Amino acid sequence: MEKSRYLVGIFDDEDILISAVKSIREAGVRIHECYTPYPVHGLGHALGYRRSRLPVAAFIFGLTGTILALLMQYYMHGFDWPMIIGGKDYTSLPPFIPVTFEVTVLISSLGMVTVFMIISDLRPYGKAKVFDLRATDDKMVMAIDLSRNKKMKLENIKNILTTAGASEIHEKSL
Amino acid sequence: MIQEEKFQLTPSIRKKLLTYGGVGLGLLILGILFLIFGGQSHGAEAHAGSEGGHAEFHWYNRLFANLWINNVYFTGLAIIGVFFVAIQYVSQAGWSVLIKRIPEAFGAWLPYAGVLMLLVFLVGGHSIFHWTHSELYDESNPAYDPIIAGKRGFLNYPFFLIRMVAYFGLWYFLFRLIRKESLAEDVNGGVLHYRKMIKYSAIFVVIFAVTSSTSAWDWVLSIDTHWFSTMFGWYVFASWFVNGLAVVTLIVVILRENGYLMAINSNHLHDLGKFIFAFSIFWTYIWFGQFLLIYYANIPEETIYFVERLDSSYYSSIFFANLFMNFFFPFLVLMTRDSKRHTIFLKVACTVVIVGHWMDFYLMITPGTLGENGGFGLIEVGCALVYIAAFLLVVLTNLSKAPLVAKNHPLLQESIHHHT
Numbered sequence: 300m301e302k303s304r305y306l307v308g309i310f311d312d313e314d315i316l317i318s319a320v321k322s323i324r325e326a327g328v329r330i331h332e333c334y335t336p337y338p339v340h341g342l343g344h345a346l347g348y349r350r351s352r353l354p355v356a357a358f359i360f361g362l363t364g365t366i367l368a369l370l371m372q373y374y375m376h377g378f379d380w381p382m383i384i385g386g387k388d389y390t391s392l393p394p395f396i397p398v399t400f401e402v403t404v405l406i407s408s409l410g411m412v413t414v415f416m417i418i419s420d421l422r423p424y425g426k427a428k429v430f431d432l433r434a435t436d437d438k439m440v441m442a443i444d445l446s447r448n449k450k451m452k453l454e455n456i457k458n459i460l461t462t463a464g465a466s467e468i469h470e471k472s473l
Numbered sequence: 474m475i476q477e478e479k480f481q482l483t484p485s486i487r488k489k490l491l492t493y494g495g496v497g498l499g500l501l502i503l504g505i506l507f508l509i510f511g512g513q514s515h516g517a518e519a520h521a522g523s524e525g526g527h528a529e530f531h532w533y534n535r536l537f538a539n540l541w542i543n544n545v546y547f548t549g550l551a552i553i554g555v556f557f558v559a560i561q562y563v564s565q566a567g568w569s570v571l572i573k574r575i576p577e578a579f580g581a582w583l584p585y586a587g588v589l590m591l592l593v594f595l596v597g598g599h600s601i602f603h604w605t606h607s608e609l610y611d612e613s614n615p616a617y618d619p620i621i622a623g624k625r626g627f628l629n630y631p632f633f634l635i636r637m638v639a640y641f642g643l644w645y646f647l648f649r650l651i652r653k654e655s656l657a658e659d660v661n662g663g664v665l666h667y668r669k670m671i672k673y674s675a676i677f678v679v680i681f682a683v684t685s686s687t688s689a690w691d692w693v694l695s696i697d698t699h700w701f702s703t704m705f706g707w708y709v710f711a712s713w714f715v716n717g718l719a720v721v722t723l724i725v726v727i728l729r730e731n732g733y734l735m736a737i738n739s740n741h742l743h744d745l746g747k748f749i750f751a752f753s754i755f756w757t758y759i760w761f762g763q764f765l766l767i768y769y770a771n772i773p774e775e776t777i778y779f780v781e782r783l784d785s786s787y788y789s790s791i792f793f794a795n796l797f798m799n800f801f802f803p804f805l806v807l808m809t810r811d812s813k814r815h816t817i818f819l820k821v822a823c824t825v826v827i828v829g830h831w832m833d834f835y836l837m838i839t840p841g842t843l844g845e846n847g848g849f850g851l852i853e854v855g856c857a858l859v860y861i862a863a864f865l866l867v868v869l870t871n872l873s874k875a876p877l878v879a880k881n882h883p884l885l886q887e888s889i890h891h892h893t
Binding site: 387 | 771
């Protein structure tokens with residue numbers, strides 16, 4: 300698999316990181332991602348993240364679950380193996396509701412987890428991109444994908460990072 | 474920073490409310506006159522199917538049934554206001570500090586609700602509650618009913634009245650305690666009042682956990698004297714709670730549109746919207762839990778409740794409208810994040826939920842009191858209007874007496890900077 304080159308900036312403090320993200324984005328550099336030891340409030344907003352569309356996926360999966368569950372029960376109880384239970388019709392709706400609800404929740408949650416795994420690059424046996432191990436300790440790490448910033452010179456980007464407050468800069472191929 | 478702001482109950486608002494009340498009273502009287510001099514034929518033909526006991530249908534039966542629906546409905550609204558404030562303190566919630574004066578003002582309706590409830594029971598209890606008929610307990614009488622006679626230990630006049638007075642007494646007493654601390658906090662500041670309020674709120678929540686169920690048995694469940702459901706206390710509570718949340722939200726939105734409470738932003742509305750959304754689902758869950766068990770077990774003495782509602786051409790349409798207004802509509806309208814953050818969606822959803830839960834109580838009370846003589850007309854609309862006007866007049870007067878925001882609340886800043 301081809302490797303891409305990244306420029307990694309290390310920041311000591313979350314406030315410096317947030318203001319750096321703002322100034323770096325204003326300078327026209329595209330940031331790949333930031334890694335922090337703990338959730339930093341307002342970082343997603345500064346990085347320009349749009350609102351997650353995961354709820355849309357959840358709704359579609361949930362609807363699929365509802366329809367599948369109803370079809371399954373109607374087919375089983377009404378046509379494949381009709382049985383009289385408690386004197387009810389073969390295809391009476393109320394007893395189907397609890398199963399329908401459970402299958403809706405099941406398909407919706409499984410689907411959401413799967414979608415989340417895929418969009419977050421967390422597939423099974425996938426190799427995680429670790430830019431700097433200290434991101435799990437006490438440093439804020441910013442990664443810039445150089446292949447997506449070809450218009451700018453490497454020296455320029457390094458300068459921008461330094462002026463923005465990075466305490467350390469290095470290149471990394473992953 | 475927040476400046477101290479007070480709600481002004483201007484003469485024009487007061488006049489408007491009094492007009493609504495007056496119109497309601499007019500409609501009510503007109504409806505009663507129509508009922509007396511208009512068609513009695515509907516009542517005569519349908520009465521064969523009723524359970525017995527209510528042998529004759531008079532116009533005042535319908536009036537008392539309506540008064541009772543509104544008594545239960547607005548009592549619920551008042552006590553849910555206190556309950557809402559109490560759970561905010563017990564859970565030490567910060568987000569709701571800016572809006573907490575509004576549910577707090579609801580408690581002012583409690584004494585009026587208690588007096589109305591007592592009066593209507595003493596005057597009209599006989600036409601609302603089947604168990605108040607003395608011949609049911611007389612073994613020599615052909616109307617003797619061993620099942621109801623067996624419930625006499627709980628359903629009798631003195632104990633019923635003692636319970637009613639006890640509920641209102643306890644509720645109002647704890648409401649006064651919470652309210653007193655809340656007002657003292659405005660003057661003195663500090664955390665002492667806050668801690669006291671947590672204590673009183675915890676006591677209230679424990680008491681309400683029991684009395685919400687028992688009052689629902691007394692005031693609603695015992696109308697269908699033979700019938701019973703272990704879910705009923707929760708069912709009434711769920712209906713009260715989601716309705717209370719919708720009214721709080723609607724009042725917050727309207728106050729904000731009139732220039733009050735400008736510190737409230739879409740984050741607070743979002744949380745209120747989530748509350749209504751969640752408790753609409755909770756109500757449905759309880760509703761369905763009650764329905765499914767009775768449907769599945771198929772025991773005649775239990776299914777009679779739903780037979781009365783579903784086999785009647787009149788009530789069955791309300792039955793399904795009830796489900797639509799209180800589940801499908803708020804569920805679909807308030808599902809997305811955007812709709813919870815925009816006042817227009819909230820206003821529409823709240824209005825539907827408020828009307829929907831009135832219909833819910835209508836459906837709980839009317840079939841058992843009026844049977845097929847029940848109807849929806851000028852009497853229902855007029856009576857509800859009178860109660861709405863009276864409730865709002867009392868609550869808004871109370872709201873105008875204290876600052877709109879609890880300015881010395883320890884978690885006020887958290888509420889101002891609330892972010893979801």
